[in-house]
Amino acid sequence: MNILELRDLVVCHEGKTILRVDSVRFEQGKIYGIIGPSGAGKSTLLRVINLLERPAQGSMHVFGTDVDLAALTHAKGLPIQRQMGFVAQKPAMFHASVFDNVAMGLRYRGVDRAAIRPRVLAALKLVDLEHAAGQRADTLSGGEAQRIALARALVYEPPLLLLDEPTASLDPHNIAIFERVIHTIHQTRRTTILIVTHNLAQARRLTHACLFIHQGRIVECGETAAVFSGAACRELQDFISGRMIC
Numbered sequence: 374m375n376i377l378e379l380r381d382l383v384v385c386h387e388g389k390t391i392l393r394v395d396s397v398r399f400e401q402g403k404i405y406g407i408i409g410p411s412g413a414g415k416s417t418l419l420r421v422i423n424l425l426e427r428p429a430q431g432s433m434h435v436f437g438t439d440v441d442l443a444a445l446t447h448a449k450g451l452p453i454q455r456q457m458g459f460v461a462q463k464p465a466m467f468h469a470s471v472f473d474n475v476a477m478g479l480r481y482r483g484v485d486r487a488a489i490r491p492r493v494l495a496a497l498k499l500v501d502l503e504h505a506a507g508q509r510a511d512t513l514s515g516g517e518a519q520r521i522a523l524a525r526a527l528v529y530e531p532p533l534l535l536l537d538e539p540t541a542s543l544d545p546h547n548i549a550i551f552e553r554v555i556h557t558i559h560q561t562r563r564t565t566i567l568i569v570t571h572n573l574a575q576a577r578r579l580t581h582a583c584l585f586i587h588q589g590r591i592v593e594c595g596e597t598a599a600v601f602s603g604a605a606c607r608e609l610q611d612f613i614s615g616r617m618i619c
């Protein structure tokens with residue numbers, strides 16, 4: 374079953390088309406890698422899905438609802454957005470404790486006060502940072518902050534998780550924790566996960582399918598093993614083998 378489908382998507386900035394997607398589908402419960410060179414449009418794709426960016430045209434079928442992306446109002450988009458978790462490359466922490474940072478998403482969603490504490494502590498445990506609950510979030514290390522950003526996105530158990538280069542600036546220890554959590558929530562919750570990564574080894578380790586974006590187009594899309602072993606287009610072959618492409 375598809376959890377997400379995009380059709381006829383066109384994103385423009387300053388009169389230039391930076392992303393054009395005729396059609397792409399994401400099946401529920403799968404992990405997708407989004408790969409491609411810098412400036413290809415990977416973050417733009419995630420931002421459009423997360424309703425952070427309004428395209429010039431395009432429709433999205435998500436969680437069983439049809440959405441005209443170009444005409445969507447904030448009020449109509451909010452309930453959809455609340456079913457998605459989003460982790461950016463550089464997480465912004467609120468000036469509050471780690472606990473409050475993670476609790477915020479539950480408070481926004483009107484979760485009962487008594488239910489908040491155990492859920493926040495469970496999310497912190499998932500990322501191995503239970504002990505940091507009382508620490509101010511702006512004193513966390515970069516790797517810890519990124520794990521808290523993940524806990525913040527997971528605490529309300531979204532069926533769709535969008536990750537934009539979440540481990541790009543992390544050391545191997547934090548990358549391993551991050552990947553273990555992704556694996557765990559995929560196993561236990563069947564969360565659908567889209568992860569943008571420049572780390573091709575990570576894409577191979579974590580994902581079931583990969584999309585290769587180049588110059589604003591999805592050039593190849595398929596099962597990860599097939600994408601890496603039998604890339605059809607020259608750009609993807611070059612990208613995988615580490616040759617420069619632009």
Ligand SMILES: Nc1ncnc2c1ncn2[C@@H]1O[C@H](COP(=O)(O)OP(=O)(O)OP(=O)(O)O)[C@@H](O)[C@H]1O
Nearest residue numbers: 386387391409410411412413414415416417418571
């Ligand atoms: N608000 C904007 N105004 C003008 N150009 C933009 C805007 N947002 C994105 N772009 C351009 O669109 C293109 C795609 O940007 P995007 O951030 O999606 O790339 P990316 O694939 O995520 O790259 P990277 O791997 O470096 O993060 C880039 O050329 C970028 O400069």
Ligand SMILES: [Mg+2]
Nearest residue numbers: 415416417537
């Ligand atoms: Mg990006």
